[in-house]
Amino acid sequence: MGAGTLAGCSSEPQGSSATPQQATITFAASTLGDPGRGPGLQKLIDEYNSSQHVVTVQPASVPYPTFGQTVLTQMGGGEGPDLVRFDMPEFSTAASSGLLEPLDDKIDAQKLKLIPGPDKYLTVDEHRYGVIFENSNYGMFYNKDLIPQAPKTFEEFVQTAKNTTKGDVYGLAFRQTQAEEAGVWQDIFNYVLGFGGDWSDGGKLTIDSPKVIEGLKAYQQLYDANVIPKGADAATFRKMFANGKVGMELNNGGYVTATKSANANLNFSVARIPFPEKKQGALLAPITINANSKHKDAALDFINWLLKPDQQVKLQEVLGASSVATPTERSAESLQKFPFLPVLDELTESGVPQIVKGFGPQTADIRHIVVSQVLAALQGQQDMATAMEKAQKQAEELVGR
Amino acid sequence: MMHRIRLGVAGRTIAVLVVLGLAIFPVYWMFVTALSSDEELFSSSSVNILPNFSRFGVFAAALADGQVVTWLLNSLIVAAGTTVLSIGLGIPLGYALSRFTFRGKAAVGLALLFTQMLPEALLVVPLFAMFRRFDLLNSLHGLILADTAFALPVVSLILKGAIDGVPRDLDEAARVDGSRPPTVLARIILPLIAPAIAAAAVIAFFSAWNEYVFAVTFVFDKPLQPASVGVAGFIGEQDTSIQSIMAVGLLFTLPAVAFYLFAQRYVVSGMTAGAVKG
Amino acid sequence: MVFQLVPLLQEVWLSFTKTTLLNPNLNVWVGMANFQSVLANPSFRQTLLTTVIYVAACVVGSVGLGLLVALLLNGRFPGRAVARSLVTVPWAAPGIAVALIATWMFNPQFGILTRTLRGMGIDPGPNGVLNNPQLALGAILVTTIWQLVPFVAVVLLSALQGVPQELVEAAQVDGAGRWMTFRVVTWQVLKPTIGLVAVLMTIWSLRRFELIWLMTRGGPLGSTRTLVIDLYAQAFESKQLGTAAAIGMVGVVIAMIVIIGGRLVANAAAKEA
Secondary structure (H helix, E strand, O other): OOHHHHHHHOOOOOOOOOOOEEEEEEEEEEHOOOOHHHHHHHHHHHHHHOOOEEEOOOOOOOOOHHHHHHHHHHHHHHOOOOOOEOOOHHHHHHHOOEOOOOOOOOOOOOOOOHHHHHHHHHHOEEOOOOEEEEEEEEEEEEEEEOOOOOOOOOHHHHHHHHHHHEEEEEEEEOOOHHHHHHHHHHHHHHHHHHOOOOOOOOOOOOOHHHHHHHHHHHHHHHHHHOOOOOOOOOOHHHHHHHOOOOEEEOOOOOHHHHHHHHHOOOOEEEEEEOOOOEEEEEEEEEEEEOOOOHHHHHHHHHHHHHHHHHHHHHHHHOOOEEEEEOOOOHHHHHHHHOHHHHHHHHHHHHHHEEEOOOOOOHHHHHHHHHHHHHHHHHOOOOOOHHHHHHHHHHHHHHHHO | OOOOOOOHHHHHHHHHHHHOOOOOOOOHHHHHOOOOOOOOOOOOOOOOOOHHHOOOOOHHHHHHHHHHHHHHHHHHHHOOOHHHHHHHHHHHHHHHHEEEEEOHHHHHHHHHHHHOOOHHHHHHHHHHHHHHHOOOOOOOHHHHHHHHHHHHHHHHHHHHHHHHHHHHHHHHHHHHOOOHHHHHHHHHHHHHOOHHHHHHHHHHHHHHHHHHHHHHHOOHHHHHOHHHHHHOOOOOOOOOHHHHHHHHHHHHHHHHHHHHHHHHHHHHHHHHHHHHOO | OOHHHHHHHHHHHHHHHEEEEEEEEEEEOOOOHHHHHHHHHHHHHHHHHHHHHHHHHHHHHHHHHHHHHHHHHHHOOOOOHHHHHOOHHHHHHHHHHHHHHHHHHHHOOOOHHHHHHHOOOOOOOOOOOHHHHHHHHHHHHHHHHHHHHHHHHHHHHHOOOOOOOHHHHHHHHOOHHHHHHHHHHHHHHHHHHHHHHHHHHHHHHHHHOOOHHOOOOOOOOOOOOOHHHHHHHHHHHHHHHHHHHHHHHHHHHHHHHHHHHHHHHHHHHHHOO
């Protein structure tokens, strides 16, 4: 999709900014709160602030647990941070409600060499509303001490999970509680995509299609196999992974830095998720400018600075194994530290953002419906096919209204 | 003294210890958890029930951060401001509700209750718009006003209840002597309802100290963040340190306990004053 | 008052409109449609039932236990002042901190409470207490009541100081037993305070949000989804402020029924006595 086609309309030189006014602007990103990555990102912001004397970027304080709600309330009320790093469901909601500044004539995708795969998702109703801040592909993280040989097929995956589960150690971990609704959604995405399903064909919801049900049955099979620490939340089982108590986890590349900072000695690697289809979820997080911002020029200046090749490399280092807006070379040093990085980078083209295609703004609602039904199936209240029939019906009612 | 329900001093002491144990254990457990290593936390074979003081650095690290201190100070300002304001407004309001007859008095009493029924989550959007108009966003005094709006109804109801308990003969006698209502209130009634004032102050303080929804939505700048928001910020997207979150949670709990201990003196002295009168 | 009443009236208005969080100034009048859609939703009945159970249990549990603790602390025993202070710790602990430690203590693999339960022969299932539809509400209730009891105890303790000592002695001289003395003297003095506390507990429990949201988010299977959780999800996840306001109004109506009903019962009882 040619987001750059509108570029010709503007009289300004593309990719560079007009000189902004003296301003202090705020930047809200849930990444800023991560113990592993927050400090690194803050350092990058400090570097921007000291690189010039016109614009000062300050972190806005929005804690992760209520990030979307808080920022959207502020923006709906006519305020909010100048710059926001959104996750996809909130991004599409905000964009389609006119809360974000269109960037059509301010960002030239070709000139900036933005990676087209993920970039195409940032155009809503034919306007560009953001630039990729982070694109994290989902891979299979595994503990090499527990699992010397990564499974290559789904059957091997199940078998490995079973074999590794012993005493205190669990073969696998994923989210499966209502308390982590958004996390369950991210996790089941990989199963649905990996078995060839999708929540919609772009125009019609396909929640109850056979492929979706097959993927979710695979998820349920692992749940029923008692190979995961049931009821544990991500905060707990990720620490368990870092301490060698969990063998495998499907997670996004952003997790590499967190794991490393939790336990520098952990011997782990990442491989492609061994499901039939080579397709997996991607955590896309665009950086956007609030339409209410009084300092849009200043905000744009920061984005432009961030898109420069040097800064992109630094940002990527901070974010761990995620990729950023433009193609960057991994440094020899980080390749030595994380030899699996190319595996994750290679997945960028087959990554799918965690929204319902064609129903971006309604994703949060559909998510709630689907996750509630899937969890009811896990609890043995109904089989997965029935669960998805119900979900399909409820979701159709929702989008119909 | 009074009302011993079939308990000797020994029996009572044991019962008190059990109650205290139940009351304090979770907070103690935060302390133990904060001082545990990952290894210890994620082992199902053994469990540490005693704090490991060699890891006390968790607390030092949390405090050295500087942010934690700022958060606590902000919370203190908001909570103290809310307490002073809601007691200051609640006393006349409670007095009026208790002593004066005026048209619509029942309606005001009911409205006070009514306003308590809506959760913050519902009021946050209209209140945001109002605060924006009055330029109260992103400030601690704005937060004090929002929290006072929430605390005031309860405070006035409690104070009204307490003033209802003061015999009318007392203030009528004073009025015959020529004192005006404010004087009566200050000289005669306030000393008598001191314990209720202290109790209401504790309620106002804690509700503002703990408030999250308004704080996270109305305050944008990190240096103005109160502790409830700061603590929530420790729950990360990729990574949450159970130990530091427990340490910070505990640091957040202690000042509130300290405030209670401070207010308690007045509750107690008020009590003794009341006992002498009784 | 302005900060309470004006938004309140706005909410009443909103409940008759279709309004989204993203554009709160655009209100489309829809009449009773929000109420109809809320009340027609079959899971809303479960939400109402959960709310009623939760609120009733909070009120009965906290007032009952709070009264016992107050009476206990009102007596004479060594270290009374210290005990009276320490017992308030749960009330002083912030909601977020309580939710965090409770979640950790109920952790299905490593939580101290889960282990204790297993040790006592009560198996909460492999998912743990908070993810077991039969137990989750109970766990939330225990946590809530743990936090509320000290508050009730402190308020009742201060009310107990108003019990006239002469009357207690007079009753005892008349040969009244302890239970009788309690009923005739103490209870009469405490009654208005207990009434006030019960109303406060009702309203606060109807409103309680953080604790439930952080511990279970209304799950598993909607077993801890109270009105406020439903309202929050509508307002901030579905972003439908109108529907959320309608849910809020249903909550207000329930609270009014409870409070006015309670007054009527109290008045009737007063007349009989």
